[in-house]
Amino acid sequence: MLHKLRLAVVGLGRVSKSHLPAIRELSDQIKLVALVSRDEGKLRQEAEKCEGIHTYTSYDDAVNDPDIDAFLLLLPHDLHAEYSIKALRAGKHVLVEKPMAMNVQEAEEMAEAANRGKVTLMIGQSRRFYQPVMESIRQVRKKAIGELININAMLLAHMDKPAADWWKDESKIGGFIIPLWGSHILDYIQWAYGRAPKSVYAQGHSNNPNWSGEDEVAISMNFGDGQMANVWMSFNAGCRPTDEVGLTGKRIWSTQNSIYERYLIGSNGLLHLKDEYELSLNGEKLETCESTFPNFKWQLEEFANAIREGREPLASGREIIQVMKVMDGCFESMRTGQVVQL
Structure with missing residues (x-):
């Protein structure tokens, strides 16, 4: 035993x-x-x-x-x-x-x-731990869309007040939308490419006084050899609530009231991940799972x-160091307004 x-x-x-x-x-x-x-x-x-x-x-x-x-x-x-x-x-x-x-x-x-x-x-x-997500990586590895040349990821969500008090403090959270959600997206992109990008350029702004970190971000990555990736994230995609609770609908962490899409463009095809729950190849559904899938x-x-x-x-410390390098590069680019070589 x-x-x-x-x-x-x-x-x-x-x-x-x-x-x-x-x-x-x-x-x-x-x-x-x-x-x-x-x-x-x-x-x-x-x-x-x-x-x-x-x-x-x-x-x-x-x-x-x-x-x-x-x-x-x-x-x-x-x-x-x-x-x-x-x-x-x-x-x-x-x-x-x-x-x-x-x-x-x-x-x-x-x-x-x-x-x-x-x-x-x-x-x-x-x-990472959803069947459609795992299958998307398998499709990339088997070159079902040819050579991967671009990944476009978009998260549009609304949050007015943070779900935990320590999120308000940039010294405890290390930013805002980038560590909270960008860490997932940046991890997926590097996992799909199988390597870290050569450079990153990022713009970010904080629009909500309820926290100090960035809540609106655009990130562009260059992987060399004509390969690239772009990320757009917003926690401002919705009307401000009028109640004291400070939330419109469900919290973003349910993802039921958000738009979360990833498009993987290849030299001969397109993979589309809708949230973590649905994967399509050239418009045809390949894999789905329920939103209650036990990923944890x-x-x-x-x-x-x-x-x-x-x-x-999977996602060992040694592997995720590369994600941290890109996150550091994003914050440096936001501070300097320059492309950061990694």
């Missing part, structure tokens, strides 16, 4: 509501052994659902627990590097929410800690399997 991965979850905020059910669904492979949070109320409330679980308000105490094999880190972005490195140096495996870190220097330190400790570091690029379960299963099999996971 295979040893179950003994997992601790750190952080019980908004995103934990997606991760915790996935852990329970994988109870044959993963044992949730600990919860870590500074919020004692949330800690007690969640612990009541789990028999025999350990609870910690101190992360250092949890890191020193020999009964924990791995950590799932669900924290503000400015804590990703510090908490990941501490666990990796203690010989623990880490799955940390995206974006990987605040900048590429932090990301490289995380990957180095994983390499030195011979442990697994995976980044929560959860939007699939992601966590990949993490556990990679550890068990002694291999790098």
Whole structure:
């Protein structure tokens, strides 16, 4: 019988509501052994659902627990590097929410800690883990559209108030729409091309006083050899609400009230991803899935399997360093108004 991965979850905020059910669904492979949070109320409330679980308000105490094999880190972005490195140096495996870190220097330190400790570091690029998305990459690899020459991605959504208070603070989030959503799109584009771009040019503006980071962005990437990609993202695509809640319809994270499209242009065809739920090749549907598809379960299963099999996971720390390089390049380009060579 295979040893179950003994997992601790750190952080019980908004995103934990997606991760915790996935852990329970994988109870044959993963044992949730600990919860870590500074919020004692949330800690007690969640612990009541789990028999025999350990609870910690101190992360250092949890890191020193020999009964924990791995950590799932669900924290503000400015804590990703510090908490990941501490666990990796203690010989623990880490799955940390995206974006990987605040900048590429932090990301490289995380990957180095994983390499030195011979442990697994995976980044929560959860939007890879849908059947239509995976199939789109398979179609690119088999050259179903010939040679990939351009990717155009567009996100139009409306958000008036942030879903978490720390999103308001650029020093904790590292921007706004780029780390929150752009980290997914930039990851997909580089995954599809199989390499990082040679240069990036970006324009970005903040239009909403409820946060300090960018909420309107245009990004252009040059991959060389006539290959390119363009990204347009907006959190301003809707009328301002008149109620105190500050939201028009559902929050963007449901994606039910947004437009999210990716067009992959090849030398002999077109792939179209509509959100993560529908893939078409030259106008014909190839793959669909329900909006309730358990992508967090699939992601966590990949993490556990990679550890068990002694291999790098999809979206490994070493791979996602390239995404951080492009994100850093975007912010440098926005500051300078220049094309940034990567």
